[in-house]
Amino acid sequence: MLPQPSEDMWKTVADTFNTIWNFPNCLGAIDGKHFTIQAPPNSGSQFFNYKKTFFIVLLALVDAHYNFVAVDVGAYSKNSDGGIFAKCNLGKALQNNSLSVPQHAPLPRTDMEAPYVVVGDEAFPLKNYFMRPYPGRELHNSKRVFNYCLSRARRTVENAFGILIQKFRIFTRRIQAKPENVDYIILAACILHNFIKKYDTNTYNYPNANFNNVPQQQVHQNLPMQGGNATADAFQARELFTEYFSSEIGCVPWQDEKV
Template sequence: MAELMIEDPQQLREFLRMRHGDFQVILDMIEAEITRKDTVMRKAIPAKERLALTLRFLATGDSYESLAYLFRIPANTISGIGPVVCKAIYKALKDGIKFPRSAVEWEVVAEAYKKLWHFPHCIGALDGKHVVLKAPAKSGSYFFNYKGTHSIVLLALVDAKYRFMFVDIGCNGRVSDGGVFSATQLFTGLKEKALSLPDPSPLPGRTKPVPYVVVADDAFALQENIMKPYPFRTRDIVSRVFNYRLSRARRMVESTFGILATRFRVLLKPINLNPDKAQLVVQAVVALHNFLMKEPNEAYTPPATTDLEDRDGNMMPGSWRADFNPQGTLLGLRHQGSNHHATSAREIQREFGEYFMTPIGEVSWQYQHA
């Protein structure tokens, strides 16, 4: 690291997945917690090496044996360092995962979705992923998911700028897809109307009040505060335009997962740790992602990383898509079959669709993509 710092700062950024200044900020925050005392037998491994070792593991997913050759630290010692540092990283940076606490803060999120992705009253994009593990010892089918692998679930709500606002990490992969979400505090808050959301109000140029909503895919049930696509069999223009506009907003959570996994490639391989330690790994990378996304950061997300659109709404895929395989080791939640929903939820869905067809609500290129 000393040689890289002097001779090749760019390679140092690639090695750590962050600028040296960001590395130093994190080190200052957690140094006291991860420092160990020297003994008469040997000197302790410095906190700086402990952090660099852990960041390299998160960035590559390399085995402890491989890291042992790189850092000249025994693999059994590394196995004790990683979880401790991951826990310290999450503890220090978790406040960067900011969940809105007032109607004003929710409106800031909604305004960004309206401005950047042309979806008003949107307070976040929701999705979940199965983080694949090596089969835990003596766990039977407890972590066994529908794809035939073992996993824990990462469920996330994301804002319009690729940042996590809410995460729930650690539910065992065996739990049904509806059960994953229904066990979260987010679900409870939406159901009990306890999230301090802004009051329902008409969309621009309309008269029917509609609530503020989360956009999601078919893995989630349609509710008054959760909008999902119309079924594929639905063919009228209103539903097709709605599905297109919803997919543009929902793309934010897909892209966020993709950026996270391609920058912290430990998520692209089955994690060879027990579930509790794997949970610490996922918590750490989520917290690091938000920390590194707090401002324009070309070391973390170079300009070509994220998806872009041209004037006609044609998507130019970000570089993260070349490496990210959601059917590999970061599996999507299973899509739900038919489910019961309130008539009011379907009416809200239709109101959004009709608004997107008005001169105020439409975007010029939507019909060629719908």
């Protein structure tokens, strides 16, 4: 089963993200994965996207060890990941602060109080609980460092999707099932993924991804400018993490080489 949200669980997830990925106060990485399905009868364009293919979307929040913490399955692929997130139960619960998320906590070895956040790519909005990269081409070094640190943490969700598809080969081809059954197939696979990772380390013998090297194209140096919906608290939270990652306490030795 997927874990039951609690304050202790979130603190454990955040501690692990800091230990492995050097991103403190992180509740997980989130992204959407599109699964190809056969054309549903009488569906019109509901599941039809710009690629002229029918998809169902899995929106997933993943911890530092590639476990699925929370998922939302069944959205139509014509919707953006950010739009799906805003409308799904997980997005609403984070917005309403109803997931037992801990209060602000100091960043490691500092007295800088920072919120607990999830991390995602440029498809998602900037919130005081959601960190996305800085947009634009000409960025100050500290902002490039932040984008790099965020990319290292965010790649966990991409890795989790890769592991899921590698393990459950049904996802490598068009799924021949009704959309409501596809939802159950994807949800069951996510639960089995967590179960197998926990009890069969030989089958899931994947490294903890203690990687220092993030390819330059993943550091988001050429992002579209975001809209003006972010609040002052959201910008302040991102600036706080930016300052921390560029400080002597919060930096990692190799980051300047990667940006």
